[in-house]
Amino acid sequence: MTAAAAAAAAAAALDSRQGPALAARRFLNKEEGLVAQILTPRQRQQLLDISTVVKVPKGHYFFREGQAADAVFVCRTGAVKSFRELPSGAKRIKSFLFPRDLFGLAEAGHYVNTARALMPSSCYRIDLEQLVELLQRDAALEFQFLVKLTHEIRESQRRVIMLARKDAIGRLAMFFVMLRDRQVESKGSNLVSLPMSRSDIAGFVGHSLETVSRATTRLVKQGMIAFDGRHRLRILDSGRLERIAANV
């Protein structure tokens, strides 16, 4: 886990517009440099060779919980939610996936979560068997996956930090900041797209739908954020929002 982090530090930033790419996201505290993976053109081509592009309309599934796992996915366009249906009927949202995100965690050969498109989306579908074979042959490529997993762990830990907070406003603030930081495109624009429903947000931050609603209302009333419709968030006072988000 740490090994990868060191490598990540050593890695230079790279932008990849074509072919599968792994998103190395920014961390909580803004760092000077965006740590990213290097995929050589050849590696990207190798991944392309064993992958197909899957397009689905809003609300459709990439895979469902329990299904045999024979592929990994990398989000290409759109947005996806990964969740688990609980016996109680509630949905526990595991994560929201945006372009360049890797998903498809399996356990004992079966998908752990269900992946559903929040809007019309497309993903690279990478055959698992071939991928494993490829990784075994190419240590450098495998290393990129290792780095990617380290990011995954940190992201998960960030979520743990969020859930450890008891105040609804703080959790929401963290959630919004996390989303903004992930949407690299919106850099500087202070516009964040919220393709998920309020109830999905609730499932993610671990509060009830009503509490999420009240908390967002309070943030709006305090002038930190504003909405252009329910799925378009504008951050008005990012300094204050971040202070609340960081204020543990």
Next chain:
Amino acid sequence: MTAAAAAAAAAAALDSRQGPALAARRFLNKEEGLVAQILTPRQRQQLLDISTVVKVPKGHYFFREGQAADAVFVCRTGAVKSFRELPSGAKRIKSFLFPRDLFGLAEAGHYVNTARALMPSSCYRIDLEQLVELLQRDAALEFQFLVKLTHEIRESQRRVIMLARKDAIGRLAMFFVMLRDRQVESKGSNLVSLPMSRSDIAGFVGHSLETVSRATTRLVKQGMIAFDGRHRLRILDSGRLERIAANV
């Protein structure tokens, strides 16, 4: 993330008594086979060659948050807690480490957490630079780390599930079950050692110290668990405890 899982499924169980070993822990739902890593004797020797054994008394530190990260650690004996000091003074416990656990997550070349011995402990200290080099050369070994990271992610997700619960008893039950499952030695014995303080537990499960105390008391009164002193837990009715732990 998924690639590794598939490989994990393919991996056979192995017990390693000497040299660094990576713990592949059991998952929430007991599975038929204990999924573990394979480290060949040669790989283990390679890791040994670049590692040293560090012994510290109770309460001492392996490293502190922010320190330059130049090594990974694998717990050998004892128990370690990994945590972060918050501005507010509170400690947020990231994880408890037991023999065979890997730790030392770094970000931008510095340790993210502080690692402190809960009891007299020893760890393998693996030089990071050499490890990275070794991993780059040995895809198979690197793959083991990849598998290990996948476990780490699942563990983290399990923690997320725990934190998403609002009831104190449920969280505690999950915590105790998690601990028991990690202490492979205690297999069948129903005895779990709790080397950490109540306040550490509170920091881990995300509740106040008092709430943890009250919840354990209730579990005791309901006859599910009992204590031999504050650091020795006996699970009396593991069926009921597990049902509460799973009852999401």
Next chain:
DNA sequence: CGTAGTATTGAAACGGATCAATATCTGTGG
């Protein structure tokens, strides 16, 4: 054996969950 840190127990207050009613969207078909 005493003392400082650690844990338990009690009482009061705060905040989120839940139940319930109303308002607002979104996507569909006319």
Next chain:
DNA sequence: CCACAGATATTGATCCGTTTCAATACTACG
């Protein structure tokens, strides 16, 4: 393109559990 219906979201009132503050009990270590 509009209107309408079902789904989604907001807002309100009450209840319940955790936090907090405070006092007391325990335990481990010198």
